[in-house]
Amino acid sequence: MTERKQIPDPTLLRMCRYLRILERYSEPTISSAAIAEAAGVNAAQVRKDLSFFGEFGQPGVGYHTKELLASLKRMMGLDEELKVIVVGAGALGSALINYPGFENRGFRIVAVFDNNPAKIGHRLRGYEIMPFDRLKETVADLNVDIGIIAVPRVSAQEVADAMIAAGITGIVNFAPVTLKVPDDVVVRGVDLTLQLETLAYYLQD
Amino acid sequence: MTERKQIPDPTLLRMCRYLRILERYSEPTISSAAIAEAAGVNAAQVRKDLSFFGEFGQPGVGYHTKELLASLKRMMGLDEELKVIVVGAGALGSALINYPGFENRGFRIVAVFDNNPAKIGHRLRGYEIMPFDRLKETVADLNVDIGIIAVPRVSAQEVADAMIAAGITGIVNFAPVTLKVPDDVVVRGVDLTLQLETLAYYLQD
DNA sequence: CAGTGTGAAGCGCTTCACAGCT
């Protein structure tokens, strides 16, 4: 993975939210205040975030919506399609495969894996479910960028190890466990129940 | 919602992860270092986090696993079942309903809603799908604690408004949009593609 | 000794405030 300018993680996450706001903003220009309002953050925060990537604004006017969107997409690495594999064709994996958000945002699912013999060969929304042991060759053949882990907790680490062995350096993990990976691999976790659990704290008495 | 001691949000999120680690730890005692190792954080962080809730440890020994688990669960508000409704019975809603993690962790889904006539009345893993307009009465009748939003982006705010009008004060939002809610309502967002998008940044070149 | 609990230092993100540009 090539090194590039260090950008705070919270900034990166907000950038993605800004992109969505820009995508459905109809005015030709937009101010940091307007972005902030839609994203639920401070306007200075928006300007500071954008400044990590360059100077896009025009004092007294704001930002040119389409131009800003295009620039940011490119700088975020979201201007060209990324190839994704999904491991785990259970309820969660199926939902992810059917989730329009992925393809809409430039992520193309190129293969789906599962180790359940009953599922292998079956098709899921056009994707043939392949046996887990064909992961390595598939990743190499198709030049996969990102691996999504949608298997039960106990198998997650094993799947991650296989992905890494196959050369994948970007992983999104939906299993509720902290994965151990080498430094050059980026793992992002999405935990479906974590947020629910923190709510419990606030709802007490 | 009663005010209670202010605990940093990052701490709350880590607490939930600690709980999971404790649940499948077999030794009678556990050290902050062991928890830290499993959670991928600093040991001092673990002790500091725990100290927000009290003094549970024994110098030279560590923490009594089961005792700590029970105490933390109680203090996090996770010692008794919470009632949850899910709005949106599409791919994501269905996956959530089938996700064993919810029920396993003390969240009981008590009703599922959708406004698609083709789905209403149908059963999904034992849950009858109800029309959206019966949300208010159901929330009141069943004493619902938490609402999960699993509808498309465009409908999310409307659903949130209805939940709030019905008296729900804790919401988990799976739609990729920032919801506007009153101060006394706690919203937690789970964004399925956000993490994927941030990966793109790291994978450039 | 092994390991907790915590004051204090360190660090990084957020917010302010304002100079500067149009």
Place this chain on the structure above:
DNA sequence: AGCTGTGAAGCGCTTCACACTG
């Protein structure tokens, strides 16, 4: 006048380091 870009201040989380304890 309106709004950006940013140095500096503010603030909160993280990490250190060590006194203390069984």
